[in-house]
Every structure is written in structure tokens, then in C-alpha cells.
Amino acid sequence: MIDKLEVIKDRFEEVGQLIVQPDAMADMKKYSKLSKEYKDLEKVVKKYNKYLEVLADIKSAKELLATEKDPDFKQMAKEEIDAKEDEKEVLEEELKQMLIPKDPNDSKDVILEIRAGTGGDEAAIFAGDLFRMYQRFAEKKGWNLTILDLTEGSSGGYKEIISTVSGDEVYAQLKFESGVHRVQRVPATETQGRVHTSAASVAVLPEMEDVEVEVDMNDIRKDTFCSSGPGGQSVNTTYSAVRLTHEPTGLVVTCQDQKSQIKNFEKALKVLRSRLYEIELEKHNAEVGAQRRSMVKSGDRSDKIRTYNYPQSRVTDHRINLTVYNLPSVVDGELDDFVEKLRIADNAEKMQQDQG
Template sequence: MDITSLQQEYDAVLQELQNPALISDWERFQELSKKKARMEKILKKSQEAEDLRTQLQENLEMLGAEDQPELLSLAEEELKTLQEKLKAAEQELQELLATNKENLPQALIMEFRAGTGGEEAALFAADLLSMYQKYAAKKGWLTTLIEEDRTDIGGIKSAAIEIEGQEAFLHLQYEAGVHRVQRIPTTEKAGRIHTSTATVALFPRAAKTQFQINSQDLKVEFTNSSGPGGQNVNKRQTAVRLTHVPTGLVVFSQSSRSQQKNKEAALSLLESKLLQQKEEKEEKEAAGKRKAQIGWAKRVEKIRTYNFPQNRVTDHRIEKSWHGLENIMAGNLDPVIQSLREYQRSSAEKA
């Protein structure tokens, strides 16, 4: 979509938002408000790029007319700076245009499971959960814990969180797969380095218009919530287990004290998993038409190693490493995320 068409669409959204009848349609109001915010970012970045182009042209003209060596050198330096700023602005504009797609998920669900490595694998899964929660907080996204099964020493056997934010899916879509850690576990007395794994799965949250489950296909069970070690921590049956009878898919939620909230969270997770299954089936059927991708849904793929003795994170898909592991684990994932997005963009252009 060109900027002129986008401006016209933006004006139309503003006009609709001024309609008093919209007060009775809260979902439509929210949809338009989010759309307005997305468009404003794009239009602002487009104007910034246009201003830089104007400055760049003016500098080129000044450079051609300048005959004093000192001023000529300064003009050349400023020209280089403007060129770098324009390149960055144009790249950001393209990314913003990508976020403006109507079908872009506004929320996603991340699921964490301990892999090989026993208790250390569970501790690593907990570290990954914390890392993504911190990253989401830095981005200003809303996170909701759907399900969590903790071990006695603070690891997690499994957990699921929902992350809601305008650009959350774009940033996190390549994080699914097997994550490997190499470190000396806190449970290791001999000081030996262990290798363990945890798996991250990612599902775009299903919108109501995308996927709805027939209530007759659901088996709903209520149980007591449990804590580390499996002990019951709530005498009321607030935990919810949902089974999709046609597929046998089971989900569980116990993070809230409210039975209704747990049921809603479990249903959201189940709908998202079923939607992903449906999309994966469609993808296989259209395999010959697929573009080059990193493959965010490939859960069995080993994607990344966190090497603590060498203070290094390596992403095996793009064969790139970063130092400052503790900083990355504290939620500062932008260098890694940006590299993956740039690689994907470059691969798509070549395809």
C-alpha cells in the first residue's frame, strides 16, 4: 500500500471513530483504535524519511557549490550521516508497513517444556520463561501466565504465557524450537559442565473470527490447583483441563484463582493449538509454493545454544553469536531478534 492510500484510509478511520454510534460496539472501537495507532506510526516515519530526503538533496546541492576545503569536509560528513539516517528510516518504514497487515496476530502464546537434562532442564526452561517475560515487559507488551507446573527447586516442567502487543508476533515468531544450555548446574557438586535442553512452542492466538470450537466437541474437567511437587494448594476446584474430543488434544490451566479465568485461558490455548494444526496442514499441502523461511513452527529444530562458560549465545540457523549472555538472559534480546528479522527479510528478497 502506498502512503497516499494509507493517508486516505487513516482519514476514514478518524471519521469512523467520531461516530457516536461506535460507543455501543466496543470490539469495533478497539479494532479501529489499534488501527489508528499503527497508521500514525507509519505516517510519522514516512514524513521523517521524506524530511531526510529533502535535507540530503539540499546538502548535495551545497556540496556542489562549496569551494572552501574546511566547509567541504564538514558537508561530506553531514551527508554521510544523513544517508545513514535515511537508510535506517526507510528500513523502519518497511517494518512498520509489514505490521499494518490486517491478518497479523495481535497476540501469541508461548509454551515452554523441559527437555533432556532432568532438573537442570527444568531450571533452564524457567530461565527462558523469565527471559521472554522480561523482554515483553521492556517492549511494553501485556503478558498473562496461562499455565505453570513448577518443580520443588523452582524449575518448570511446563508453562504457557500469552503475550499481547502490536509487534509481539513480528519480534517473537522465530523463537520456537529447541534451546540448548551449557553450564555448571546449581545442583552439580563436582563442577562439571552439563548440556540440557528446553523446548519453546509458539502459537498465534486464534481470533474469534479465525477459529471457534463446537462446545459439543469439548470435555471440561475441574480439579484442585497444585504446587511444586504436586501438592494441592487450593481446596476449591479452580484448575481446568480441556480435551478436544475429535483430536484428543488436551490443555490445562491453573494460574488464576478464578475457575472462569482458567477456563478462558485454557480455551484460548486450545483454539490457538488447533488453529496452528490447521495452518500446518494447509502449509504442507502448499509446500511447493512456500517462500524461504527460518521456520518459527519447527519445534524439533535445535535453534540456539546458551554457553555460559564462554559467555556466548549462538543461533544455529543464521550461524551468528553474541557475547554478554547474562545481559541477554535479563531480557535484552533485541540484537538477536533484529538479526533474525534481517536474515529472514534478506532470504525472502532472494527467494
């Protein structure tokens, strides 16, 4: 571990020198990349320096204990060693966590896609509930959520709703939400009071830039049409809405939230890049093999990940066997407990793989 930390410290000092060079300051992309690396490394180096201080304190206290004759001083040295050993253990654990390879997409904004699954009208209503849950979570985090496209359900909610979420470390906190979410409750349309099970799928895709996912514009067919509001009626007379079809894969992306056709085109292209990235990622996961894929985040949209049981006010995450009995708070956007425990489970899995 010390060897790895020394390499990080050397790189931190190197980046510190590179960032003030004229060529870096003249190139905003390069400067931004170096600044981010410096900031990330700085957190580790500060923690490592603190760890080295604690090691030095333990060494000094042990030397004192070995040479000191006064019983009071010896007792003080023992207490110092015990306290510093505890601090050392905590710092070691924190540094191990920091050394786990970071997901390069963690700092990215995301494309959030929610689609009604089995359950008819109730599934669409549940998709709407999930969207509001993420909307509230985003508000609490100070993120910006923008709807790109939606298809409303006949009894409320959405058959499909696609949005972007931008802010600080969005993908890091939402990436474990991908998969099938189930709801168990009595639908408003149920006359016998029976509990039904419905489902909706959630996909969280890191937003990709053009330099990360190349898209050949010759492969894309662009169609324009008038934006539509609730019920499908046209809300303007200009052809500002954009539909992109990626002919090699058959992927179709629609965006109509902006009045400008150019802005809608740019947003639709971002969604398309993110979906193409997801396809490549799924291929990679299949090649890696099931035994090395994460149980926490397999990347498979068909995985059943969470159940929301209204009669019992219960929410269960099936990947980490976590059950809470505060459903109203969860659907109101209180997701931090799930986010943190899923992150810990994912890190533990990575550490185990690293040791294996």
C-alpha cells in the same frame, strides 16, 4: 513504491473520515479496529510526507544550482543537494521496511509454553532458567506474565510451565523464540565435572479470540479438579481447576492458577484456541512448501534455534549465526539484541521474496 504509498495515504484519509462517523463510534469493536488501523497508517504517512518534503527540497536546490551565477550560492546549493540526497536514501530504506506486510498477530498477547526435553533433571532446571529469562524480559518491557499451569522437576525447574504474557506488541518480540533451546554446562548433579548438553522446547502462540478461531463446544470435554501446589498436594477444597480435552485432535489444556472455575475455564479455552490456530498454521506452512518458509521463523517446534554455553559464557543463535559472549546478561532477560537482529533478518527475507 510511490504508488503504494499514495494508496496508503488515501486509505489513511478515508479511515480518518470513517472513525468519526456515528455508526463507528457506537460500535466499540469497529471503533477499536479503525483506531488501530489509523494509528498504524499514520506512522507511514508521516514518514512519506517527510520524504516528499525532502524530494521538494532537492528539486528546489537543483533549480537554484542551474540558474544561480554566484559561486557561493552554487556551493550552498550543492551542499544542500548532497545532504538531502543522503536523507532521501535513509527515508527510502525506512519506507521500504514499513511497506513489508505486517504480521497480523504482532500486536497480540501470547501463550508461552516451555517444556523440558532431553537431559533429565538438568533439562527441567534449564526450562526453569528459560522461564526466568522470559520473566525478566517481560518485567523490563512492562508486560504482565501470568502462570496458567506448571509441573515441577524433581530437582528444581519445570518439566512443563505454561503462562500468558500480555502487553504492547508481545508476539512481535517473542515470536522468534519458538523452537529448541540447548544448554551446555556442568550439571549440579555431575560429580566428574563434565559438560553435558540438555534441551528444552519453547512455543510462543499468539492468543486467539473466539471470533478468530471457532471452537465447537460440543467437541470439548470439561473436567474439574482441586488445584494442586508443589509436590502435588491439594491447595484448596473447591473444584476450581479445569482440564479441557478437544476430542477431534486429542489436545488437552489444564488451567489452575485462578480461584474461580469460570476464569480458569476462560483461560484454558484461550490456550486451546491458540494451539488449534498453531495446528492450522503448520498445515498451511506445509502446503506453502519448504522453499518459501522463513529460515528465521519456520514455525517448527523441533528446530534447534539457540545454544547457551556456560563454560564459554557464549550464546549462539543458529538461524542468523549470531554469537555473543555475555551469557549472564542474556539469561537475565537482556534479549533485545537477538529480537532486533532476528526482526531485521526476517524483514530482509520478506523483501527478497517480494522482489523475487
